[in-house]
Amino acid sequence: MGNQVLNERSLQLLKALVERYISDGQPVGSRALSKDLGVKLSPATIRNVMADLEDLGLLHSPHTSAGRVPTVSGYRLFVDTLLTVKPLEAKDLTRLYQGLSVSDDNSDMIGVASRLLSELTQMAGVVTLPKRERVCLRHIEFLSLSNTRVLVIFVTNEQEVHNKIIHTSKVFSPAELQQAANYLNSIYSGRSLDAVRKAVLNELQEDQERMTKLSGTDLHLPEGCRAAKPDMNKGLLDAVKMAQLAFDQGNDKDDYVLTGETNLMGFSELSDMDRLKQLFEAFSQKQGVIHLLDQCMKADGVQIFIGEESGYRAFDHCSLVTSSYSVDDQVVGVLGVIGPTRMAYEKIIPFVDVTAKLLGAALNPKSTAPL
Amino acid sequence: MGNQVLNERSLQLLKALVERYISDGQPVGSRALSKDLGVKLSPATIRNVMADLEDLGLLHSPHTSAGRVPTVSGYRLFVDTLLTVKPLEAKDLTRLYQGLSVSDDNSDMIGVASRLLSELTQMAGVVTLPKRERVCLRHIEFLSLSNTRVLVIFVTNEQEVHNKIIHTSKVFSPAELQQAANYLNSIYSGRSLDAVRKAVLNELQEDQERMTKLSGTDLHLPEGCRAAKPDMNKGLLDAVKMAQLAFDQGNDKDDYVLTGETNLMGFSELSDMDRLKQLFEAFSQKQGVIHLLDQCMKADGVQIFIGEESGYRAFDHCSLVTSSYSVDDQVVGVLGVIGPTRMAYEKIIPFVDVTAKLLGAALNPKSTAPL
DNA sequence: ATTTAGCACTCCATTAAGACGAGTGCCAGC
């Protein structure tokens, strides 16, 4: 009896079984496996081993007289220790390179990456937009709309343009807005949004303290203040206040680009309409998916969620292969592929891996000429 | 014999049949119809009439011993002349009003409208983004990225921010860009993008003519030129050239917001996976849908495509109820509902109608205070 | 001249039964 729980042979057998199941989609029986396996073993022996693997929770029989199918734990063991990753095919690599090459118009790199993933894997591709906090502010601009409504436009990382409407406490003239923008640009340009937010808060706090200290005597200039003239100083404070509104928390509506969802409609394991509906609803509600992807951002390198591991019902029959991508050695986002649990991990993993690296490179501001 | 092809009675019968079919989803037989119908008619008589209607191509039997189902022409006749539109229920109307009320942050009105449509009708809602050409330019801004790459940011209609990267023929300093923007803003602000594009082309053409006339003698100022100094004039020409690049054709990537696609997965007539896949693929490829919606923009008021009428295979089993929406008496976009041919037209039509009107009102720049 | 009742007929949907086959579990022998 295979009392020595997981010997080499049973692992090889599990590997063969998973591979077979992934390529066929049919529960695999002892006979089929016996033929697949290099080692000469009779179906009966294999049945014994399979029974052991089933006891360990790595396999599962749909019913008495069907073959075995890997469980989530079975897949997990497989991807963690048994999998032999296949290098990308030349043509796919070329495709990725040409799609994600550093070009002048990299305005839709995220979309391109997502489309490439879905196109090449024939599953769904997903790419999160770069986390705003981790991204560099390049330029900020204010534009008066009406009365106290001000449109804030800011550019990050060479290409992305964001905008938001804020309400100011008083009415500003275009010149004042211009001045405020100039000031903010001179101080904060080039720093990460996160840093800017902190600096802004800090600034406001210091000001608060000064106010209390010098109660009323606003003609005296506190030291450490860069501004030369009092009225100027007042203007700058307004600028900082506006910056605070602009970079407010909650501003970061994380989002992602998902493509090739329709590819998922071909898979038999997702042919159940209710399941599929749940999955697509999760896609459009977004928050669940975002949360899941956020988890992947912590670790870098390729990460995999198999079936129920994700913790989201809608993903019960799906796997998610992700990798974070970095700009300037800083992790800014995640991309990945969504497909049925029964997917060709050994091919998908390198796809995701390479795409993440290329996307990071393409987004790198250093590779495009600085101002 | 009902030789007088479409008498009042047969029309009433058709109406009853369509209504019954819409609410049941089952082919409707003569007996059921006889009960539904106010008039006392035996099933046999009804059978005769139904046979006539079938000859006219208004009805169709799935098979010998099933009831009848309306054909596309049947539906068409129904919606065109038989339909009695039901007014919106109070709660739905309230919902629309509160969702589409004029608020300060109407940045995502389009999305809100789409969500409302899908939520209230339990089908898919679609709203096109306002046509750029028909929308007013409010402000333009240039931002130098690197060398000849310039980011153009322009705001239209109070709220929408667009951006595009253009390549200029020479390197401009920030000051030059600022000047160019100022000039363009002073001349073109408030005019429709379409008008601006034409004016710009005109300007360039005139300049061209001037150039040929005065070949080389650029010290002489041609009359009709507003600029006072030659170098200034040169700068303005650059501005116009940049404007041309910015408002280039092909820039108008028409787009739409589609929500509630998942609602479509519940309908039995779309439960066929292949069909559904085709439909969803059409949704993500967009161009087909855009073309279809564009057609609806020509006519104003509610417009309906039933099944194959749309001309797109993917929509064969769907109907599309649309209405254009206008800002400032100018049609700028289209919104609508997509669902199975068997939909409650009498309810959907007022939904679409009212939503279009409210959206138009909410987007109207006049209703928000001007600068 | 319509309308109606009656009747034979068609065709789908459901159910039941049987045959098939893939695969298992277990046992006894190698």
Add this chain to the structure above:
DNA sequence: GCTGGCACTCGTCTTAATGGAGTGCTAAAT
């Protein structure tokens, strides 16, 4: 510890039978 053999299970496929909803046609009724 591995293997062959064997009985058994269970899903799938095929076939046949039954029931019912609905039609088309014809002949009688209005």
